[in-house]
Amino acid sequence: MAVLEKDEMLRLAENAVSAALKKGAAEAEAYVYEGQATSVGIERGQITKSSRIIDRGLGVRVSVNRAIGFAYTNIIESQNAIEDTIIKALSAARASKPDQDWKGLPEKKPYASAEKTFDYKIFELRSEDLGGVASVMLDAAANADKRVFPIEGGAGTAYLSNAIANSNGIAGFDKGTIIECSLAAVAKEGNTVTPVCFEFNAERSYDVDAEWVGKEAARLAVSALKTKRIETKTTKLILTQFALQELLYFTLINAVKADSVQRNQSPFKGKIGAKVASEAVTIYDDGLFPGGLRTGTVDGEGVPRQKTLLVEKGVLRNFLYDNYAAKKEGRESTGNASRAGYLSTPNIEATNFHIMPGTKKAEQLMSEVDDGLIIYYLQGAHSSNPVSGEFSVVATPAWKIRKGEIVHCSRGVMLAGNIFEVLKNVSAIASNDRKMGQLIAPWMLVENVKVIGK
Amino acid sequence: MKDILSKINDAAVHKFGAEYAELRVQNLSKTMLTLKEGRVEAARQGIESGVALRVLVNGAWGFASVGSFNAETLMSAVSDACKMAKAVSARLKTPIRLAETKTVEDRVQVKPKKNPSEIAMEDKIKTASSINKAILGYDRRVKSCTIDYLDLTGTNLFANSEGTCIEQDKLYVWSRITATAVKNDVFTFSREEIGSTAGYEVFDAETPEIIGKRVAKRAIEQLEAKTPKGGRFPVVLGPNVVGVFVHEAFGHLAEADLALAGGVLASNLGKKIASNVVTFYDDGTINGAFGSFKYDDEGVPAQKTLLIKDGVVTGLMHNRETAQKFNVAPTGNARAEDFRVEPIIRMCNTFMAPRDCSFEELLEGIRFGYYFKSFRGGQANVDGTFQVGIQEAYEIINGEIGEPVRDASISGNTLETLFKVDAVGKDFELGPGRCGKGQTAFICDGGPHIRVREVTVGGSA
Numbered sequence: 001m002a003v004l005e006k007d008e009m010l011r012l013a014e015n016a017v018s019a020a021l022k023k024g025a026a027e028a029e030a031y032v033y034e035g036q037a038t039s040v041g042i043e044r045g046q047i048t049k050s051s052r053i054i055d056r057g058l059g060v061r062v063s064v065n066r067a068i069g070f071a072y073t074n075i076i077e078s079q080n081a082i083e084d085t086i087i088k089a090l091s092a093a094r095a096s097k098p099d100q101d102w103k104g105l106p107e108k109k110p111y112a113s114a115e116k117t118f119d120y121k122i123f124e125l126r127s128e129d130l131g132g133v134a135s136v137m138l139d140a141a142a143n144a145d146k147r148v149f150p151i152e153g154g155a156g157t158a159y160l161s162n163a164i165a166n167s168n169g170i171a172g173f174d175k176g177t178i179i180e181c182s183l184a185a186v187a188k189e190g191n192t193v194t195p196v197c198f199e200f201n202a203e204r205s206y207d208v209d210a211e212w213v214g215k216e217a218a219r220l221a222v223s224a225l226k227t228k229r230i231e232t233k234t235t236k237l238i239l240t241q242f243a244l245q246e247l248l249y250f251t252l253i254n255a256v257k258a259d260s261v262q263r264n265q266s267p268f269k270g271k272i273g274a275k276v277a278s279e280a281v282t283i284y285d286d287g288l289f290p291g292g293l294r295t296g297t298v299d300g301e302g303v304p305r306q307k308t309l310l311v312e313k314g315v316l317r318n319f320l321y322d323n324y325a326a327k328k329e330g331r332e333s334t335g336n337a338s339r340a341g342y343l344s345t346p347n348i349e350a351t352n353f354h355i356m357p358g359t360k361k362a363e364q365l366m367s368e369v370d371d372g373l374i375i376y377y378l379q380g381a382h383s384s385n386p387v388s389g390e391f392s393v394v395a396t397p398a399w400k401i402r403k404g405e406i407v408h409c410s411r412g413v414m415l416a417g418n419i420f421e422v423l424k425n426v427s428a429i430a431s432n433d434r435k436m437g438q439l440i441a442p443w444m445l446v447e448n449v450k451v452i453g454k
Numbered sequence: 455m456k457d458i459l460s461k462i463n464d465a466a467v468h469k470f471g472a473e474y475a476e477l478r479v480q481n482l483s484k485t486m487l488t489l490k491e492g493r494v495e496a497a498r499q500g501i502e503s504g505v506a507l508r509v510l511v512n513g514a515w516g517f518a519s520v521g522s523f524n525a526e527t528l529m530s531a532v533s534d535a536c537k538m539a540k541a542v543s544a545r546l547k548t549p550i551r552l553a554e555t556k557t558v559e560d561r562v563q564v565k566p567k568k569n570p571s572e573i574a575m576e577d578k579i580k581t582a583s584s585i586n587k588a589i590l591g592y593d594r595r596v597k598s599c600t601i602d603y604l605d606l607t608g609t610n611l612f613a614n615s616e617g618t619c620i621e622q623d624k625l626y627v628w629s630r631i632t633a634t635a636v637k638n639d640v641f642t643f644s645r646e647e648i649g650s651t652a653g654y655e656v657f658d659a660e661t662p663e664i665i666g667k668r669v670a671k672r673a674i675e676q677l678e679a680k681t682p683k684g685g686r687f688p689v690v691l692g693p694n695v696v697g698v699f700v701h702e703a704f705g706h707l708a709e710a711d712l713a714l715a716g717g718v719l720a721s722n723l724g725k726k727i728a729s730n731v732v733t734f735y736d737d738g739t740i741n742g743a744f745g746s747f748k749y750d751d752e753g754v755p756a757q758k759t760l761l762i763k764d765g766v767v768t769g770l771m772h773n774r775e776t777a778q779k780f781n782v783a784p785t786g787n788a789r790a791e792d793f794r795v796e797p798i799i800r801m802c803n804t805f806m807a808p809r810d811c812s813f814e815e816l817l818e819g820i821r822f823g824y825y826f827k828s829f830r831g832g833q834a835n836v837d838g839t840f841q842v843g844i845q846e847a848y849e850i851i852n853g854e855i856g857e858p859v860r861d862a863s864i865s866g867n868t869l870e871t872l873f874k875v876d877a878v879g880k881d882f883e884l885g886p887g888r889c890g891k892g893q894t895a896f897i898c899d900g901g902p903h904i905r906v907r908e909v910t911v912g913g914s915a
Contacts, residue, residue, distance in 0.1 A: 041515075044714055046547055049515035050538035053794055056521055061496065063678035072500040074521040081501065092497035095575035099493055127538045135545065149717040151836075155634075186716040186837070193716055195837040232684065264488060264597040265634055267641065345496040383831030384841020385861050387634050387641035390681075392863035392912030394841040412839055414865050416684060452684040452912055 004034050004056065011162035012076065016060055017165050020086045025062035025093070027105050027178045029166035032058050032076070033342040034345045039156030040130045042183070045142075045149060047134050050127045057342030058082060060089040066102045070345045093236030103327035108169045114176075116291035119205035122157050122177040130155040133210045137170025137183050140214025145187070147225065148218040151196060155210070164302040172298035176372055179203055181210050187221035194224035195396045195411065198242075198377065202435065206292045220376065230453040236284035236427075237415070237451075238365065238401070239444045241436045246381035248353070248439065251389045251419040255335075256285075256310050256318075257348045258325035265387050267420055268316055276316045277423035280358060283311040285320055286440075287335055287351035288296045293435050300339035300346040308334045314378075314424075322348045355441040358429035359452065362443050365430040367404035373451065374399045374406065375415070389419040398451070414452040422446050455479060458525045459613040462507070462532050467615045470536035472509040472516075474552060475615040478751060479505050479523070480626060480793040482608035483571060487578060489601040492586045497575055504793040507532050511539035513549020519794045523823055530634075553777035553784050555754055562622040562748045566653025570605035570627050573654050581657055585631055588666020593674045595635045605654070610751075615894045618753040626744070627656055628886070631665055635673035642860060644669050644677035644845060645830065649886025649896060652742030672828070672846050679858035682847065686908050688823035689815045689864065690850060693883035695826045695842060697716060697899030700734055701804050701889065702832035703840035703868040707901070708761050708769075709787070709799045710735075710761040710776035717836040718869060719767060728872030730767040731809055735760055736771055738786055738802030743802075744886035745897040751797035752788040759785045761804075765872075773799050791893035801889060806901030809878035814853075816877050816905045824859065824911060838868040841912075863912040871909060879903035 013030040020028035034056045039050040057074040069092030075081040090288040133155040141150045151212035161175035186193050197220035201208045239247070268276060287305030289295050301307055301323055309317045321329075322337035325348060338349030366374070379395045384391035398413040399406045430443040459477045466475035486498040504521040505528055516539030518531040543549070570578075582601045589599045606626045613619045632645040646669045650656035691699065706712055713720040719727075738756025740746050748754050752774050760768045772780065773788035776799065788797040817825075828846035843863040849856035884900035 040542060043711075044548075047514075047542050047545055048550060049517065049796075050535075050542045051515075051517035051519075051796065052520065052534060052538065053517075053519040055519070055794055067494070068496040070496045070498040072498075074502055074504060077522065077524075085501070088499045091500050096494045096497040096579060101493075128541045131542055131545065149716060188716075193718070193837055195835050195839060196716070228745070259490075264636055265641075298552065343502075345498065379833045379835060379839065380831065380841030380843055380863060382833070383829070383841070383863060385641065385643050385830075387643050387863070390861040392843065392861065394839055394865045394912075396835045396837075396839050411837075412865060412867060412910065414684070414841075414863070414910060416863075416912045431479055450684065452910060 003036065003159060003161065009161065010135055010165065010171055010173055012058065013163045013165035014171065016082060016086060017167055020062050020089065020216055021167055023086060025064060025090060027063045027167045029061045030058060031339060031342055032163045034161045035158060035341060037156060037158040038127050038130065039154055040134050041154040042134055042138065042150060042152055044151065047131055050129065055341065058085060058107045059342040060086055061345060062089045062093050063102060064090065066094040066098040066100065067093045067096040068099065068102065069096060069335060072342050084241060089110055093437055098403050101328050105166045105168055106170065106301055106303050106333060107324040109304050111172065111297045113286055114288055114295050114297045117176040117204050119177050121206040122179045123159055125157050130157065133181050135210065137181055137210040137214040140211045141183055141185055141218040144215050144218035145222050147187045147189050148185050148221050150183055150185045155181040164298060166302055168302040170302035172302045174296045174298045176296065177204060178293065179208050180209050181213055183213055185217045187225050189225050192225060194221050197221040197224060215270050223399065223406060224409045227411055228408045230400060230410045230413060232451065232453045234448050234450050236369055237446045238369065238372065238374040238448050239446060240374065240376050241434055241439060241441050243348055243375040243378050244441050244444065245436050245439045246378040247391060247419055250382055250384050250386050253350050253353055254386050256320055258319040258321045261319055262325060262328065264341060267389065271316050274316055276420065277311055277313050278342040278426040279314045280426050280429050281311055281314050281423060282356040284309055285336065285350050285355045286354045289352040289354060292352035292440065294351040294438050299335040300337035303333045303335045303337060305335040305351060320350060322346055322349055328440055350438050352440050353438050357431045357433040357442040360428060360430050362432040364429045365443060365445055366401065369401045369404060372401045374401055391419055392416045416450050416452065422449065455523065455611060456613065456619060458528065462528050463613060463615040465529060466509050466532050466536060470533055471540065472511050472536050474510040476508050477505060477613050478790065478793060479611040482606055483895035484604060484606050485570065485575065485578065487582055489582045489586055490550040491590065491599055492583060494579055497579065501557060502792060506790065506793040506795055507535050508537055509535050511536050512543035513551065514539045514543035514546055515550065517796045550775055551778050552774040554772060555784060557617040558620055558753055560620050564623040564625045566625060566655065568654035568827065570654045571607040584662035586876060588663050589633050589670045592667060592670035595637050595677060596633055596670050596673055597636045599633045604628045612751065612753050614753060620749050620753055622749055625651055625653065627654055631669050633669045633673045633676055637677045640677050642673045644673035647886055650742055651744060651746050659678050666794050674771055675858050676860040678752065679860035682859045682862040682911055684826065684912055688820050688907055689909050690825045690903060691730045692827040692903055693881065693900050694885055695844065696806055696827045696841055696901035696904055697885055698829045698832040700806050701897065701899040702834045702842065704734060705801050706834050707805045707836065707868060708771055710772045710780060711799045712836050713770055714776060714779065715836060718838045719770065722767050725767060726765045727767055727869050728762055729875050730765050731878045732762055732765050732818055732872055732875050733807040734762040735807065736801055736804045740803050741802045743884060743898045745802040750786045750788045751790045754784045754786040754788065756786040756802060771798060771799055771801065773797065777896060789895050791895065795893050798893065799833040800891065800895040803884060803896050803898035805884060805899060808880050808882045808902035811877045811879045813903055816879055817850055817853045817905055819853060820850045821852055824862065825850050825855055826862065826864065834868065841865045865910045865912060871906060874907040875904055876907050878906040
């Protein structure tokens with residue numbers, strides 16, 4: 001596979017920085033990105049498509065009199081396009097207004113190393129091989145139960161690299177690979193069609209378990225066939241990683257971002273050292289977690305990634321910072337600047353938001369629930385109040401637990417509450433942490449959540 | 455460029471074994487702004503240019519995307535795409551075929567009164583700053599305000615192996631405005647979106663003062679609002695909530711790809727699934743609306759599609775692939791966000807048709823219920839479960855609007871809920887939005903005020 005080499009990308013970034021300074025920028029930063037993705041797609045139970053996407057680009061950020069301008073282009077073979085981009089960044093800065101809180105771009109610091117983020121086997125994988133991965137998954141689902149119908153999914157790999165340089169001498173480079181496979185399935189029996197049940201596996205090295213994904217999607221779909229109504233009441237919930245990802249992304253993860261705190265958009269303002277969750281809850285943001293899906297050495301503005309303690313046994317310890325938010329408070333960035341490739345300026349984002357596992361096995365956690373629900377998929381979490389943490393969502397579906405076992409599922413069950421109250425009501429955490437997007441988390445047992453039956 | 459495209463399409467069909475090939479060339483410029491409490495975070499400008507190539511070989515799709523117009527690069531990309539499609543086709547049980555369409559040669563030009571590409575960055579910053587001022591100046595309890603602005607201009611060129619060749623200008627102006635207010639321990643949140651394919655003149659009607667006041671007023675009113683009771687209640691929905699219901703709860707089910715993927719509508723075509731007063735359309739031809747265009751990304755003209763007529767399902771939204779499966783004509787709903795992705799079935803402007811009730815008539819007879827005026831977000835599952843979060847709501851007590859309610863949401867099963875629509879208003883509003891289905895699409899949705907006999911309301915703890 002032909003990719004841009006480290007030296008080539010760094011040189012492109014450094015040249016853009018010096019050209020911007022020559023054209024009158026007070027400070028300049030250039031970010032060069034390459035992404036190559038190969039995938040095969042499943043539609044209605046068969047593999048119907050294959051795709052290969054190559055995306056490269058350059059983003060240039062400059063300051064002129066403390067006003068910030070940014071421009072990008074995806075045409076990087078052309079010197080003219082690059083020149084033009086630099087000129088546009090400068091003109092944007094000149095049109096903009098000075099920001100008195102702007103205290104400059106970050107300074108150079110040594111990078112830690114990141115483990116298990118690149119696998120040559122993924123890099124070399126072809127779409128035919130991915131077809132094999134997808135077939136294993138499809139067959140596993142189909143063979144599990146004949147009531148199961150795989151709907152969509154696929155298998156894909158990506159190679160991502162980026163280089164960043166700025167006028168303070170930063171020169172960072174990072175590359176990584178990722179492989180993932182996913183399957184969505186329904187089960188049908190008579191006139192009953194279950195909600196879509198979904199499983200996936202994503203890894204940085206070539207060890208996805210396609211068979212497990214297929215079997216698990218099938219198991220969930222079949223277990224959703226038997227439905228019964230449940231009553232409106234206050235109950236115990238096991239939140240699986242799917243549910244946690246939905247609930248936390250728009251609420252807790254926002255609440256620990258320093259810009260939310262500084263802008264009065266976080267209920268955690270002024271709460272460092274205060275108890276914000278049950279004692280069972282310890283959370284790190286770990287940009288260096290070995291093999292983490294968001295692990296890397298360099299953040300979106302060239303600051304070293306790091307491991308930051310956010311919540312320690314329920315007590316709030318720290319927030320997530322980029323360079324701008326940190327300098328506003330006279331602190332150091334926690335390496336949490338994130339970019340959408342070359343298309344955007346840096347924003348504060350969690351890396352691997354790691355809720356530390358407990359000691360109980362998942363089966364044991366479940367076996368101790370006398371009466372409750374287990375929640376996988378949620379709908380509507382993005383309509384939560386991102387500031388207050390109030391949510392009112394639908395479980396699609398919810399599974400009823402009685403005497404430690406799943407007895408049936410129930411559709412249209414709404415869960416309502418406040419995510420910050422939920423965190424205080426966590427009574428146990430299982431040991432089964434897994435990677436899901438920016439979350440690394442185990443199952444959580446939560447007490448006293450209001451559920452509205454249908 | 456057109457010569458290169460036709461050479462590549464020819465090579466795909468005559469040399470690399472494709473039965474169909476298409477190329478989409480994109481040449482777009484974007485301007486973006488983010489203001490936080492009036493501070494310009496970064497003024498941004500970008501170029502996104504590239505080519506998407508899609509081929510059908512032995513009934514399987516191959517797709518490639520490259521950020522280059524170089525003829526050699528494109529030739530090697532199309533050869534790879536054909537090879538990949540061929541490899542995939544080996545396991546295919548049901549090969550993909552496409553519905554026939556007329557070949558088209560056209561040049562579509564936009565003629566905005568105010569072309570955003572000709573408006574200086576300073577003026578765009580000025581508009582956003584005025585919105586910010588209107589919001590933060592409304593009340594001291596408004597604590598934060600974020601304004602995102604985007605405009606996109608340029609040209610797309612579409613050419614396929616059947617002889618269709620369309621050059622189409624693109625123009626979008628969009629802004630999202632959010633504000634939060636705080637009083638003691640109560641945090642409230644309010645958002646609004648503006649979107650148009652007409653031009654920058656959208657801000658002449660939706661002036662910064664009007665938008666700003668609407669967003670700020672809602673955040674402040676919610677500070678005093680109560681939380682809703684959970685349970686099942688009669689509700690009146692405003693056009694904004696009806697729109698998101700039509701789009702999320704019904705519209706996605708009427709996308710033929712999702713209908714085929716186990717959705718509940720495939721088996722309900724021609725059947726009654728809603729009360730008599732329910733009529734839904736998807737219409738890509740409304741002038742200036744955020745979801746409008748002349749041709750979709752398969753070169754099929756946009757059209758007005760009747761989805762439900764008087765409670766009966768009359769049609770689905772199709773691309774050429776699903777149209778062939780259902781043996782109907784494609785409806786012009788194949789859209790790709792950009793050259794990096796393949797076109798998929800998307801809505802355009804989706805809405806409920808108005809009838810004859812006044813707002814007062816809708817409230818009449820409700821002893822206790824809710825008036826849901828504006829939504830925060832919505833989502834649906836192919837089994838027909840939907841959820842809509844509400845950002846502006848009021849109690850209805852004895853047929854009158856009562857006190858404000860915050861952080862409510864509604865949920866139910868789409869088909870059950872459609873039968874419970876028992877009265878439809880005579881007013882009509884269409885509003886812009888963005889829809890996520892792996893890719894982002896610019897859309898509109900809307901309708902009149904309606905009454906639903908009963909829906910599940912998620913209350914707070």
